[in-house]
Amino acid sequence: MFTSIAGMLKGTAYEQFHNWQAWHNMFREQVVNRIDENLFKALFSERMGAPNASIRVLLGMMSLKEAFGWSDSELFEHCRFDLLVRSALGLFNINDALPTESTYYLLRKRIHDYQAKHQVDLVEQVFQQITHGQAQVFEVSGRSIRMDSKLIGSNIAWCSRYELVHDTLGLFYKGMDLSSPSKLSPGDTAALAALSLTPGNQVVYRSNREDVQRHLANLGVLCYKVLSVYSEKENKYYSTLKRVFDDHFRMDDHGKTELKPSTDIASDSVQSAFDTDCAYRDKDGAKVKGYSINVTETCDEDTLNLITDVQVDKANQPDTSYVKPAVERTSQVLGHKPVDLHADGAYQSPDNMEYCKKEEINPYFTGMQGPPGRYDLEMSEGQLTVTDTQMGEIIPSRQCKSGKWGIKTEKGYRYFTWQEIDACRLRKQIENMPAEKRMKRNNVEATIFQLCYHTRNNKTRYRGIIQHKMWAFLRCIWINLRRIMFYVEQICQRTEVLAQNMAKNPSFFQKFIGKKVFETIFNWYRTFLENFDQLDLKLLFNRVHFS
Numbered sequence: 001m002f003t004s005i006a007g008m009l010k011g012t013a014y015e016q017f018h019n020w021q022a023w024h025n026m027f028r029e030q031v032v033n034r035i036d037e038n039l040f041k042a043l044f045s046e047r048m049g050a051p052n053a054s055i056r057v058l059l060g061m062m063s064l065k066e067a068f069g070w071s072d073s074e075l076f077e078h079c080r081f082d083l084l085v086r087s088a089l090g091l092f093n094i095n096d097a098l099p100t101e102s103t104y105y106l107l108r109k110r111i112h113d114y115q116a117k118h119q120v121d122l123v124e125q126v127f128q129q130i131t132h133g134q135a136q137v138f139e140v141s142g143r144s145i146r147m148d149s150k151l152i153g154s155n156i157a158w159c160s161r162y163e164l165v166h167d168t169l170g171l172f173y174k175g176m177d178l179s180s181p182s183k184l185s186p187g188d189t190a191a192l193a194a195l196s197l198t199p200g201n202q203v204v205y206r207s208n209r210e211d212v213q214r215h216l217a218n219l220g221v222l223c224y225k226v227l228s229v230y231s232e233k234e235n236k237y238y239s240t241l242k243r244v245f246d247d248h249f250r251m252d253d254h255g256k257t258e259l260k261p262s263t264d265i266a267s268d269s270v271q272s273a274f275d276t277d278c279a280y281r282d283k284d285g286a287k288v289k290g291y292s293i294n295v296t297e298t299c300d301e302d303t304l305n306l307i308t309d310v311q312v313d314k315a316n317q318p319d320t321s322y323v324k325p326a327v328e329r330t331s332q333v334l335g336h337k338p339v340d341l342h343a344d345g346a347y348q349s350p351d352n353m354e355y356c357k358k359e360e361i362n363p364y365f366t367g368m369q370g371p372p373g374r375y376d377l378e379m380s381e382g383q384l385t386v387t388d389t390q391m392g393e394i395i396p397s398r399q400c401k402s403g404k405w406g407i408k409t410e411k412g413y414r415y416f417t418w419q420e421i422d423a424c425r426l427r428k429q430i431e432n433m434p435a436e437k438r439m440k441r442n443n444v445e446a447t448i449f450q451l452c453y454h455t456r457n458n459k460t461r462y463r464g465i466i467q468h469k470m471w472a473f474l475r476c477i478w479i480n481l482r483r484i485m486f487y488v489e490q491i492c493q494r495t496e497v498l499a500q501n502m503a504k505n506p507s508f509f510q511k512f513i514g515k516k517v518f519e520t521i522f523n524w525y526r527t528f529l530e531n532f533d534q535l536d537l538k539l540l541f542n543r544v545h546f547s
Contacts, residue, residue, distance in 0.1 A: 003093040005083055017087065021492070024088035026485050031477060032060040032090055034130045039122055043110045051107070053099035058107050059126060060089045061099070066471055067478035069454030076101060112466050121466075124310075127473040131306055131480060132333050138484065141300040142334035145308065146342035147326055148444040149319050151283055152452060152468070153290040153459035156272035159200065161248055161262070162216045166200030168244045168273040169219060172226060172237045183229040191222060213259075220249040220257040243270050267316040275463040279314035288315050290459070291468050294322040295447055295476070296330055299342060299440055304487040307447065307476045308333045312469045319346040324355055340364060342441040350419065353426070364437050375407075377416060377424040384421065450479050 001007070009017050016022060020029075037055040044051060051058075064085065065075045078085045079098050091098065115121050135142065159167070173192040176182070182189045204212055223245045232238040247269035252258050268279045271289040278290045296309040308330040311322050323343070331337045337359060345367025356363040375395075376387040384405045386395045395407045397416075404415045451472065452458070462468055 003095045005087065005092055005094055008094075017083070021485065021488055022084075023481075023485060024084040026488075027060070027064075027088040027481055028090055030134060030481055030484055031063060031130060032056050032088070034133045035059050035126055036129055039125050039129070040111075042118075043107075043114055043122075051103065053103045054090075055107070057089050057091075058099055058104060059123075061104065062108070062470075063474045063477050064088065066454075066474040072101070072104075076104075108470075111470070112464075115466050115469075121469060121473075123470045123473045127310070127477055128329070128333055130477060131308060132335070134480065134484060135306060135308075135334055138304045138487065140298055140306055140334065141303050142298045142308070142330065142336065142338055144299045144340040144342065144440070145296055145327075145330055145338045146299045146441045146444045147294060147296040147322065147347070148344065148441070148448055149292050149294040149322065149346075150448045150452065151281060151286065151288040151290065151315050151458075152293055152455065153288050153457070154272070154275045154278040154468070155459055155461050155463050156275050156278070156289060157201075158289065159272065160204060160212075162204055162212050162219070163200030164270065164273065165216065165219045165223065165244055165248060166195055166203060168237070168241050168270075169222065169226070170196040170200075171273050172235055172241050175235045175237045177234070184225060188222060188225055192226070217257075217259060220245070220259060223249065224257050237273075240270065240273055240276055243276065244273070268314060272463075277314065277465040278463075279316040281315035288458070290315050291465060292317050292319075293448075293451070293468075293472055294319070294326065295444065295451060296322075296326040297444060297447055298330075298334075298338075299443070304483065306480045306483060310469075310472045310476050312465060312472050314465070319343075320349040320352055323347055323352045327355075327359065327361065337361065342366075342437070342444075344441060348426075364433065364440070366433070366441060372427060373420070373424070375414075375416070377421045379421055379425070384416070386416070447479065451475055 006014070006017060019025065033056070035056045040055050061075060061079060064070070064078075065072070068078075070078065076098070079089065079091075086092075086096070086098075111122050134140070169192060173196040176192075184192070203215065207215065223241060227238070227242055227245060230238060247265055248260055249257050250260055267281060270276050271278050271280055280287070280289050281292070282288075292313050292315050294309075294311040294313075295307060296311075297307045298305040309326045311325060313321075323341075327338065327341070338361060340362045341356060342364045343366070345365055348363075348365040348367070353363060355361075372389075374388065374390055376389055378385045378387075384397045384399070386397045386405075386407050387393070388395055395409075397405050397407045399405050400415070404417055405421070406413050406415045408414075460468060460471060462471055
């Protein structure tokens with residue numbers, strides 16, 4: 001009676017607090033209340049019992065943090081003293097207890113450890129469950145989907161090869177059990193201890209190029225000695241050090257350690273000792289050490305569209321690998337397969353085209369990877385017409401016994417496979433694609449912008465692929481909520497205008513839509529206006545769709 005927040009508010013503040021279209025009420029109904037806490041049973045043993053705080057509240061706090069770009073301290077400050085934030089989490093009384101910081105961090109750690117051990121993403125399951133419920137209530141069509149990807153940087157510093165090896169050896173020394181005798185010689189142990197005390201960037205700053213190369217060669221010898229006498233069970237950084245050694249060093253014919261050329265280093269090599277999951281990629285001049293994020297959303301006209309799938313992988317992952325998982329997960333969320341798929345040329349591949357054909361999906365790729373060939377190929381009535389695009393000449397062709405088609409050129413014979421012929425046909429289809437189909441993919445870039453809105457210099461505040469997945473799903477939950485709020489606002493405005501026009505000229509509407517339909521609509525609006533505050537949101541939309 002004396003601690004209810006609603007009971008303390010009067011006038012406009014009371015109305016705004018109880019406005020069902022306000023973000024805090026929508027967040028509670030469309031996000032927090034849709035979370036199934038049974039998904040997290042595996043994190044808690046039967047002997048220990050349930051957690052000491054609501055999983056819904058904790059997941060809601062995580063989502064609000066990514067929604068507003070708060071730090072952890074800002075999150076708890078808002079949750080303690082902001083009435084709207086407390087209402088969004090379902091804390092209606094001023095003395096309702098908020099989960100402590102230790103409980104919040106422990107749940108995040110358990111989610112992280114559970115995914116690392118069992119390869120099961122619980123936050124992804126929560127996202128799919130919430131989005132599925134929203135799609136059912138608001139009758140999201142999902143006939144057409146579109147997707148796009150973006151490279152995002154991890155929260156790591158750019159470092160040279162020397163800094164990477166130096167810092168990894170320093171971390172290995174910090175992970176050693178110093179209470180037991182070292183397996184290395186006293187000199188090597190002292191060298192490791194010195195590396196742990198001095199950051200690698202300071203050594204690079206004080207040294208010239210020749211000194212850095214000499215130091216790096218010495219570090220390679222030290223890495224080999226460490227890896228020879230220790231094992232993965234004795235030090236948690238052993239596997240990281242081994243990866244770094246294999247990425248940058250090799251043994252010569254005389255059994256000595258030598259440095260690999262920089263051109264032989266793979267893009268999925270270790271980029272930082274503090275984030276071993278990220279990879280390197282240079283895309284159109286934009287160099288990123290981090291991850292690739294693929295977003296899939298519905299794109300039907302004049303209806304609500306939601307993000308249905310998010311995929312996070314290493315930065316060197318090709319876009320072609322996202323198509324099949326995105327379609328399958330979108331089908332699970334919507335309850336049916338999409339009909340049209342819109343994406344750019346980076347997603348186009350023979351395998352994806354075959355997959356779309358098998359699943360009866362219409363692919364609309366706006367381009368193809370690689371430049372067009374010199375020869376234009378067109379198959380008509382069993383005969384291949386070959387046109388030299390540079391000379392503008394039609395060259396006679398004939399089919400060989402192997403099934404290929406060949407032409408005679410100045411340099412000899414040129415043969416075309418059926419795959420090349422089909423690729424030429426597909427390229428023509430893409431070039432002749434209607435403008436409305438080609439432009440339909442573009443708006444997904446706005447979704448990518450909203451996803452990365454709170455990043456700084458295109459870098460997140462997290463390290464590791466599991467943390468980035470959690471960030472992406474929680475951020476997309478908020479983006480979907482904002483879309484629902486905007487959609488609800490539009491519907492309410494339309495109903496208000498229609499009700500006013502009905503009152504002004506009811507005979508016109510009765511004549512236009514028929515007496516029976518008119519009476520149904522008129523009676524419903526009368527009930528709607530009389531019981532506006534008591535109407536359930538789901539009931540409202542189930543009834544309003546007939547118009």
